[in-house]
Amino acid sequence: MTNIQTPLTDLEIARKADMRPIQEVAAAADIPAEALEPYGKYKAKINVSKLPQKTQTGKVVLVTAISPTPAGEGKSTVTVGLADALSRLKKKTMVALREPSLGPVMGMKGGATGGGYSQVLPMEEINLHFNGDIHAITAANNTLSALIDNHIHHGNLLQIDPRRITWKRVLDLNDRALRHITVGLGGPAHGVPREDGFDITVASEIMAILCLATSLSDLKERLGRIVIGYTYDKKPVTAHDLEAEGALAVLLKEAFKPNLVQTIEGTPALIHGGPFANIAHGCNSIMATNTARQLADIVVTEAGFGADLGAEKFMHIKARQGKFSPDAVVIVATVRALKMHGGVPKQQLKAENAEAVRAGLPNLEKHIDTIRRFGLEPVIAVNRFTSDTPEEINEILNWCRLHQTEAVVADVWEKGGQGGLELAEAVCRQLNQPNHFAPLYSPGEKVADKVQTIVKEVYGGEDVHFTDKAQKQLAAIEQNGWDTLPICMAKTQYSFTDEPGRIGRPQEFTITVREIIPKIGAGFLVCLTGEMMTMPGLPKQPAAMNMDLDDSGHISGLM
Template structure:
């Protein structure tokens, strides 16, 4: 068993030149825009040239609600992609880019772990190919142009009290949640209250991840509602004439990034909206491109299936016209024990009854995913301390739910540890068993959509929303936005809006604090409970441990 850290394993990787990785998918070198030797963007012309090809099979990897014990969803996504290639299938993976916020905050990096990683790990977790910087710049260009328009006479009659476009940065910084801008007198404009969100919560991020090409991107950017007049009529980004320049800033960022796994298999890493405050999936353009180039595409959706998978099905699949053929639900024995009430420091001891007590969380996710008409396989991501009796308890529980659980050791062994899962997933994907349907129709009212998600996915008794919120939803319906899907902003740690409520709670209410219209992305965000769209750093941020060693190598990521 290896005792190397993730970053040491990544550093020892035998990477192949990126042109070779592209070749395996039939992408000629001229269609790649290289960023160094080990990463490249895939050109828009090439993507257009393969648009008429048939799609491969789509495999979604999701998970139970995350616990401090760790689940390993990205690790399993990467491992499964390697496993499919190892059993002779032509497979690619599609994951999200990492945000600097959690990288320097609590989470560390986001490129898998152990022997199931995507490389180059350091670059992917830091600036990568600059996509997030481009998104941040495009977003804040629009912010600057709004304030500038008001300063130079406000021809559009923007009501300064009703500017709804905030600013963003890709960092956790609670001091910026609520701010006042334009202090300092006449030369600096008119003071107003505003604030910052994290870049991954930006509507520009969502738009980049849902747009099909540059023309669609510009149209969606133009559709962003930035403010309202006194008569409550909306003002769009295209009224500010910002959509063209924003598209220029995002032109290269729209091209998916190609990198590789430790086993030199192709990986698309593109886009990165958070799943607890945004829609939590990598870009449509990366996924649809991969489906044209590979027979099997493994992608993931953020956090537990109550958030990521629900949004993947109801937002991404609906918008992109794609559907998953099979879903892999990641669980760990440790997380089951935690859901069963065991404290983190006691997870090392065998406790079969706690495993059994924690399994209802897994069971509820299985039921929820099945309700979309897609077959589900549970991947038990193996940790060295797991005992046979504990693993058997999970398998028996899952079998009783009419599904199956397969033990996976990709973290320790790479593709060799995940061939059982890969074979079963390929078999299910090829079987045509999936009868995918989203949870609600477009025509359903906005409040009823929120209510449907809360009751059918979270198993809540009621949605708590005051008159102001219900009136706002009705107003948007009158304005022609009633057919949009809902993007729930909710804690990832529980089915409820209370992060401490583990397991499979029932009898809870879902309080809606605020609703935001993302007219360009094409969804309505419902902000539940205490969730923040600009996170803060923890008491001891990961940044304190990150630095360069004497060899000039990065230490402390992961």
């Protein structure tokens, strides 16, 4: 009788890995001991002020993807595998990733540490409360909420209109029951009643601020610029008006330091910040990326979801504010996502269907087109899954060859860095090419024109419709002088349109902007489209229901 072995889970693979003490990882990255603040054996914070400064900084490789399935296409897995492959090629490499939110971990998508033999470690600790950063953001956000209600309770000298408070409380979980709440009930001793609500922590403006600030002084200044609502005369009220920025900065002091960990193969990894890309800007912190650029010759980083979301925001928001540009771009494509875009129901994606792969390729084509519009030539990484067949993979490779686009298979889930060597070599070739990166719009353009540019050039849409509410908000934004800020589109990740079900590469569609939310501290304008929620809900069968802890403290069911 044949003994068929069950493949190891990501968690089992992570537990079997031989991790190096974090001091050794830091030494290999030329991080001096005085800059290292260990959090146990395998994690540390980096005190950036104690790092030696270099005049020549490393090149940035951005990993993005096509429009994903609900389970994701392994972008983090490819990012980690590529970094390990570059290390195998003797390139001094660091990887920079976002921190996982408990929302997806406990919900549907799972963690964000990669998978298989292409992971960052310690996997369990990174996916659960990693160094307390997101909890610190939750505390800072809710401190500001408490200060707002306390100010109103004690006389409201700023004349804050309770009906026009835009600042919400946050929680790092998916909890739809908290989207709309009422606070201050129970009589005068319990505050002033008003409507309120919760967002998920990774959608908090404070998360975006932490990820876009370049120093502690910049962090504090941005916190002070947060607009929490408006007066009875419709004048903006800021956190600075409440004298709150000092306390918020104190709560974020340690969280602002980048976190150092390692990949399974020992490549140094910085994991810091975690804004969602369908709600916020979807990139790890500028502090982490720029720290990695100081320490390594090549920095591999990612932006959330497809190139229409995370990559676009990376180009227009993060790269601009971080004062760097991407030197190469990798687009992750999978057979299963292309089959979905080719019309295959999600329940049938494991069945061989090369024809459906072919039918889904226009989605990949649009993401390639988008990256080229920014003046960059992408490399396509076909992230191999065990259910993929040679015929299906060849459909992608042959199409890319026909369209003069370099494409390689990434086998990093199964083989780690060894399975990403061909991808690493292709990326190195792109890094040696001239860089023609340029944003698609300038900050001085009108807000409506900037949104039109994104919709037409990035999504392939035909027009933008602003609701009456959005038009009123647009007028207020211009009146307050906020119209020079970049745009952060809040849009479904599953489609180029604002309708999740319109997959593939739709044509002749209009995007509706229903609301525009100024995030003055972060430095962008959030345009809400479709039915995007800033507090997600749990699926019918949350991942949390499969998790458990035994008497020895061992976790099960975490991916």
